[in-house]
Amino acid sequence: MPQEKVPVQWKISSTENMKSVEQVGVAFAKPEHAHSVHVDVADLEPGTEYYYQFEAAGHQSPVGRTKTAPAPDDNPEEFTFAFASCQAWDNGFYTAYDYMAADELDLIIHLGDYIYEYGIGPNGGDRNVSVPPVYRSETETLDRYRLQYGLYKSDPNLRAAHASAPWLVTRDDHEVDNNWAGDVPQDPDKQTRNTFLKRRVAAFKAYYEHMPFRMAQMPDGSSQKLYRNFTFGDLAEFNVLDTRQYRTDQACDDAFSVVGCSERFDEDRTILGDAQEQWLVNNLKASSATWDVIANQVPMASMDFEEGPEEGYRMDQWDGYVADRNTVLDAFEQHVRNPVVVTGDFHTNIANNIKKDFENPDSATVGTEFIGTSISSGGNGVEMDDFGRQVLSENENVKYYNNQRGYLRCTLTPTQWRTDYRVVDYVTRPSASIRTDASFVIDDGAPVIQSL
Ligand SMILES: [Fe+2]
Known part of the structure; x- marks a missing residue:
């Protein structure tokens, strides 16, 4: 231009x-x-x-x-939305979006990792197409972030999904830098705070430019207001979170499974920041919706990733920020009729009951969580693998696992919530077929996942 x-x-x-x-x-x-x-x-x-x-x-x-959206005083009989996350362009084709586009949805939610910051190889990874040298470097400058969005949006299935329904988006880490936390990059020994904040300015600006945002979401330098609230009649209220911009750096050297990390319990650690946490609790208190949905990046329910009697927790998700999670779960228990968390980040399909006390599997279930798989990140995947068997056997609250690519479709009525886990057979070639691998329901007033 x-x-x-x-x-x-x-x-x-x-x-x-x-x-x-x-x-x-x-x-x-x-x-x-x-x-x-x-x-x-x-x-x-x-x-x-x-x-x-x-x-x-x-x-x-x-x-x-x-x-x-339906008017606030409206009483919708049904509301259907889909959510997705994690679409590494060079890990495969966005076939799932083609099916999502055909669903005639009321809403599509993207929970982050819309782009990845990594350079793209000459043969476009699993897509096996020639990609010019300008894409080889990691995204750090405004020009380079813009190029990455252009490449990602060249996928016709992604464009079809955008054209099919209104979108609500929030950001996770890879739109900026893997596992960034507040003003701390993934590798603080290689990027100074100042260098990283400049990178954040570029990343936020390119994100705003390429996403369907209202003007209120235009970034002001290195800050961008992403947490926001939407109502759909009396049926559903959505709180869209930003769990990256205000969080404390990950505890205990940020590993996938850390045994015996006491730092994660520290009261002054935060994943939401004070302002967002107060905003969320106030919204949950004030809401009279049948379904209160939290659109969230990283897994909220506790999951032990250590095989055997020891317990190991992942520092990049809510398990690394226990104080904030307790605040949210208290609000669920005291004020919310049907709290449902929808989550990205994890590149696998999981369905969780959220326990009030994560150390006691017999404690009350105070909410439910549907973790959605990736659109393409991780490649074809399989239905079940060793990791899945381990997660299911180590965690009573995990009710379902699948490691294929796809999206989740949720249908809400005044009496029941239904989630369909939609998966494609493969992503390293285009045109895979799709199927529903599993469906779950939640009855109004009983926040427990039931198999359909
Ligand atoms: Fe991801």
């Missing part, structure tokens, strides 16, 4: 053929924003399907579908 601003006409229609125009306007695609445009459209009808299209320099975009 030339270094000049380009007028972009946007159009909203109530019909897919774009003939019944409801609103029209012009936004300017500016070089300082990578020629992206973000339009906050107001005055639409609640609970209504709309279609939209852009036109610039004589070119028309494909038509996108969206759907507005």
Whole structure:
């Protein structure tokens, strides 16, 4: 694109053929924003399907579908959303998104690792296509992050999913740097705090430019307000979290399974930061929704990853931030009718009951957690493996495990929640078929996962 601003006409229609125009306007695609445009459209009808299209320099975009949220005092009979995470472009094809796009959803949630910061090899990894040398380096500069988003968004299935439904996104670590925590990078011996904060500015800016954000989510330098709250009538309320930007650095040298780490219990450790934690507790107290959903990055329920009698916990997830988890679980127990956590990060499908006291499997179940697998990260995968058998045998609260790629689809009604684990046979070639590997339900008023 030339270094000049380009007028972009946007159009909203109530019909897919774009003939019944409801609103029209012009936004300017500016070089300082990578020629992206973000339009906050107001005055639409609640609970209504709309279609939209852009036109610039004589070119028309494909038509996108969206759907507005039901009004707060509305009583929806059904609400269906899908969620996904972790899409390393060079680990495989985004076939799962093609099926998601066909589901005509009310909402799609992305829980992070939309891009990975790693350089891309000359043959595009498992995609086996030629990728220019400019993609070889790790993403550290604004230009390089922008290129990565461009490459990822060249996938037609991902674009089809974006065009099929409204998206709600939040960020995990790889949009910036593996396992970053607040102002601490993965490898503080190689990146100073200042260097890392500059990298954060670039990463946040490119993320905003390439995602369907409202203007309130425009970053201010190295900070970006990502935690936010949405209601869908009286049926569901979603709290979208940011568990990276405000967290304390991982405890006990940040390993996958640490035995005997007492630091993780420290009261001054935080994964949410004080402001977000207070905001979340207040929302949970005030909510009268049937289903209170936490859209969250890293696993919340406790999981022991050490084989045998010793117990080992992963420092990058809520197990490394026990004080904050206790605060949230107290709020679940005292104030929330049906708390359901939906989680990314883990690259495997898991279904968890969340126990009030993680050391006592007989303690009360205070919520449920559905951990969704990756779209492509990790490659084809298998239904069951040694790690899965171990996780199931070491953890009574883990009710299901599968290590294939795909997405989760959740259907909410006033009386029941249903989750379908959708998996594709492979991702290293395109066009795999999809199937539902398992389905679970939760009955209103009883926060326990039941097999269907
Ligand atoms: Fe990931």
